[in-house]
Amino acid sequence: MERWDRIGRAAAYGAAAALVPYLVIKVSWVVGSLLGLLPVGRGFSLGGWLVLNTLTIGMAAAGITLGLALVRPWGMRIPGPLVGFLAWVGSGFLVSILPFVVVSTLINSEAGSSAGSGNSGADAAIPAWEAALLQCSFAGTGIALAVALPAYLWRRWPHALRRPERTDPHGSSGPVWPVVTGAVTGLAWLYWAAGGSLGIAHRDERPAGWHVLVGVSACWALVASGAVLALVRRRSTRLPYPLLLASAWLGSGSMFAWSGWRLPATVYVALANPSDISYPENVAVAVTLHITAVLTGVGIMRTLLRGEPGRASVTDSTRQPAERVGRLP
Incomplete structure (x- = not known):
């Protein structure tokens, strides 16, 4: 288990690091839009664009904090329900967005230049390298959390991951x-x-x-x-x-x-x-x-x-x- 724990800790740092480019890009979009240096995403007003990206900045900051909490000593002192809720919501977002990003990338690559005519909102305002970097941030965070979170759970709540004893093999232990x-x-x-x-x-x-x-x-x-x-x-x-x-x-x-x-x-x-x-x-x-x-x-x-x-x-x-x-x- 020591080797698995070391891998989990490294993955937690990797999850936090993977979100840094996403955070930097989103901050640059907000600052650039306020100063008139960057265009507003297609289909958005300036106010809506700022609200959306400010919200995603907060989500990225929460994701970085979560990654560090899974490995740093102070993460063991955070109330369990708070860590569990953030990890639950964050992993819920990522397990859906990762297959979406992969499949959408394959579809767009097959469609060629015609994919640019889709209504993806802000794609016209995003250079290709920024879009690729954002996708890598999501993918890297999702893969790293998939390794770091079980290691953290095992470290903090080892009994919760073991199958409970079944006193009545024909009964039910919860609502259906x-x-x-x-x-x-x-x-x-x-x-x-x-x-x-x-x-x-x-x-x-x-x-x-x-x-x-x-x-x-x-x-x-x-x-x-x-x-x-x-x-x-x-x-x-x-x-x-x-x-x-x-x-x-x-x-x-x-x-x-x-x-x-x-x-x-x-x-x-x-x-x-x-x-x-x-x-x-x-x-x-x-x-x-x-x-x-x-x-x-x-x-x-x-x-x-x-x-x-x-x-x-x-x-x-x-x-x-x-x-x-x-x-x-």
Whole structure:
């Protein structure tokens, strides 16, 4: 385990370092737009452009802080629920954006110059090298966190990653409604990603990137539903317990983070009705699915945090490794 811990610590530093170029670029966009030296992204007003990029600057700063918290001694003293929530939301964003970036890059490279006519918002204002650097920052952070986070969890809450004892092999250890709502939401998104038109208001406004992102979200919703179903049922399964735990964690985080992000944006577009922005989905259907996804993500996380009889929960075990903090480098 010492070798795995060293790898996890190096990955945590790598996650923080990977976000630095993203942070620098976003700060330069804000400063350059205020001074009139850089153009505003296509489809944005100056105020909207500044608000969006200021928000992403805060997210990047939080990501850098999270990466350092996973390796520095003071990270072991941060309240467990805060670290867990930030890691849950951050990993939820990244596991969806990484496949989206990879697939979108392949689609755009195959489409050639015609891909530049898509409505990706700010792409006309971004040089190719900046776009590549932003994608590398996302990819590097996601890969590094995928290694650093399990190492941190094992270091701080080793008991939470072990399969609990099953006293009743035919019973259930949690509610099943997140399984149902997650599966329904995932199937609806998968139907849209495959080209289904039921619930779509603007059929001609579905670029390839939209299909990819909706499809990735659908896959994570279905993965989370299947994983939590295996966890709440007391019947044995051949899948490793850490794999089920990670799948439920990442899938629920993806649903909560992305639908929590898109829900206010969808409501804003529906109420403000801007002339240069429109979503292909029917607003009522999209809002219903996003609300369901957010509630499902919270429900799955509550299921994961339920304390088993005779087993310390994640939040309760926060105090267990306190004596180890002084020995951390």
